[in-house]
Amino acid sequence: MHISEGVLSGSVLASGGVLAIAGTVIGLKDLKGEDFVKVSLLSSSFFVASLIHVPIGPSSVHLVLNGLCGIILGWKSFPAILVSLFLQAILFQFGGLTTLGVNTCNMAIPAVISYYLFRSILKKNPFLSGFLSGLFSIIFSCLLVSISLISTNQYFLNIAKTITIVHLPVAFIEGIITGFILTFLKKTKLEIIGG
Amino acid sequence: MKKVIFIFFLFTILSFAHKINLFTYKEGDKIFVEGYFSDGAPVKNSLIEIYNEKGEKIIGGKTNEEGLYSFKVPECKKIKIVLIGDMGHRVEKEIEIIEKKLLKKEIENKKIDNEEIKKIVEESIEKAITPLIKEIQKEKEKVHILDIIGGIGYIFGIFGIYLYLSKK
Numbered sequence: 623m624h625i626s627e628g629v630l631s632g633s634v635l636a637s638g639g640v641l642a643i644a645g646t647v648i649g650l651k652d653l654k655g656e657d658f659v660k661v662s663l664l665s666s667s668f669f670v671a672s673l674i675h676v677p678i679g680p681s682s683v684h685l686v687l688n689g690l691c692g693i694i695l696g697w698k699s700f701p702a703i704l705v706s707l708f709l710q711a712i713l714f715q716f717g718g719l720t721t722l723g724v725n726t727c728n729m730a731i732p733a734v735i736s737y738y739l740f741r742s743i744l745k746k747n748p749f750l751s752g753f754l755s756g757l758f759s760i761i762f763s764c765l766l767v768s769i770s771l772i773s774t775n776q777y778f779l780n781i782a783k784t785i786t787i788v789h790l791p792v793a794f795i796e797g798i799i800t801g802f803i804l805t806f807l808k809k810t811k812l813e814i815i816g817g
Numbered sequence: 818m819k820k821v822i823f824i825f826f827l828f829t830i831l832s833f834a835h836k837i838n839l840f841t842y843k844e845g846d847k848i849f850v851e852g853y854f855s856d857g858a859p860v861k862n863s864l865i866e867i868y869n870e871k872g873e874k875i876i877g878g879k880t881n882e883e884g885l886y887s888f889k890v891p892e893c894k895k896i897k898i899v900l901i902g903d904m905g906h907r908v909e910k911e912i913e914i915i916e917k918k919l920l921k922k923e924i925e926n927k928k929i930d931n932e933e934i935k936k937i938v939e940e941s942i943e944k945a946i947t948p949l950i951k952e953i954q955k956e957k958e959k960v961h962i963l964d965i966i967g968g969i970g971y972i973f974g975i976f977g978i979y980l981y982l983s984k985k
Contacts, residue, residue, distance in 0.1 A: 624836070626907045655980060662976045666969040673960050673968075705975050709968045714960055716836050 624725055627718030631773045638724030645700035645730055652697050660814055661702050664691045669706035689759035690800045692733025693741060694815055699733040724770050732762035748808045749801035756800030760793035837906045838958045842947045852884045852900045859884025863902045870895040890914060
């Protein structure tokens with residue numbers, strides 16, 4: 623879901639950049655001393671999740687984990703995702719520096735929305751909350767990627783359909799894994815998910 | 818039991834790679850272009866565009882099921898090859914074309930001078946080392962575990978510095 627350099631037009635890049643800066647500023651205002659470990663930890667998970675590819679059949683395999691970031695960090699997902707995307711771009715040329723803003727928005731906006739939608743059920747049912755945020759975040763990210771690509775390709779519905787179909791299995795599995803992680807964290811490290 | 822399920826899922830997720838790479842080589846009078854994802858999977862049925870040094874599009878087409886595309890060496894000094902995958906993937910590569918025409922008639926007449934021997938040797942070496950270059954290019958594009966560990970370190974470092982500066 624990382625959009626490469628040279629694909630998008632200047633106006634899309636600029637608006638992505640502005641939105642990403644706004645989100646990051648809000649996220650950083652929210653960031654206090656004790657959150658440091660949490661944010662770094664989830665930023666690292668996001669960084670690693672999209673890097674480790676396991677080749678299966680004709681395609682390759684990896685997670686995104688923006689739902690997990692969102693449900694735990696809320697607005698702080700913006701700085702967390704921005705930093706890991708920045709490192710992915712300079713270390714591995716995944717995405718790119720000019721598309722950093724757009725890519726950050728595409729992954730962090732669904733994360734923040736899933737925080738508001740599913741955070742309330744986290745205490746009662748961590749698995750369900752994780753499953754829904756993982757599932758929703760991926761599908762919504764697909765939608766945002768399609769919207770970013772409109773300026774280069776008029777067939778919005780076509781791209782949206784392809785991207786979503788490819789990611790549907792990922793979305794489900796991501797939901798299940800996010801659910802397991804939250805259940806596990808609730809039992810062992812309650813302070814990370816914030817009680 | 819939960820752990821087993823967790824690992825099982827981790828290894829069965831289907832998705833696509835995040836970066837596409839372009840490998841080019843010359844064989845005879847044709848240039849071959851191969852597009853592949855960072856894990857080695859081919860970039861199938863994707864648009865390929867070739868531009869000359871003035872930026873004009875001279876050739877266009879699509880890669881086949883193996884991610885391959887080939888075209889005749891065009892008559893210009895420099896070309897830019899652009900491979901456009903779906904879902905926002907794109908990669909471009911510039912290559913220089915050096916004229917290497919064999920004077921076949923003279924070879925048949927066994928009037929081969931040093932210059933032609935050089936050309937023949939160069940061509941066969943080029944052919945022989947193509948798979949080697951391919952391996953090296955693929956190796957270079959791979960994600961290495963050390964980089965991943967380094968990246969995690971950077972993340973903690975960046976947030977650590979932010980924390981330090983914001984507390985001051």
